[in-house]
Amino acid sequence: QPTIDAGAALKGLIQPIGQYKGVGLGMAIGMLSSLLSGAAYGTQSGNMVDGAKVGMDGHFLAAIDVGAFEDPVRFRARVDEIIEEVHASRPAPGTKRLLVPGELEAELEAAYARDGIPLAAATLDGIVAAAAALGLDASGLAR
Known part of the structure; x- marks a missing residue:
């Protein structure tokens, strides 16, 4: 059931995310x-109730030569089909649309490139003060 209680979510979160295949994939990527890298695994890195444990993160990057397995043009076309299938799916009540991973970030990146990055006044003031302390001109920063 949907919840805003982080503790309750932790007790029943894994199964709905992807059943046994999703859990297996999550475990493999987590490992x-x-x-x-010697980093923390799973709940060793913190939880939604107590928060993250700083300095315990690990990362894994992989580069895959798609052409070694499949024609890249055909692969891209199939990826696009999957994305369109997600976009065409019915969103949950109160949700405007379904997004694929990275889509929101790409939209924000485009907006920031076009309009600039929105900063809180206090953050901008801190940047201007730091620039002044270093003898740098910050007059071009929008307020």
Whole structure:
């Protein structure tokens, strides 16, 4: 059931995310991104109730030559089909649309490139003060 209680979510979160295949994939990625680098795994890195444990993160990056397995043009076309299938799916009540991973970030990046990055006044003031302390001109920063 939907909840805003982080503790309750932790007790029943895994199964709806992807059933046994999703859990297996999550475990494999978690192991590659943590155990190979000596970082924390799973709940060792914190939780939604108490927060993250700083300095315990690990990362795993992989580069795959798609052309070694499939024609890249055909692969891209199939990826696009999957994305369109997600976009065409019915969103949950109160949700405007379904997004694929990275889509929101790409939209924000385009907006920031076009309009600039929005900053809180206090943050901008801190940047201007730091620039002044270093003898740098910050007059071009929008307020």
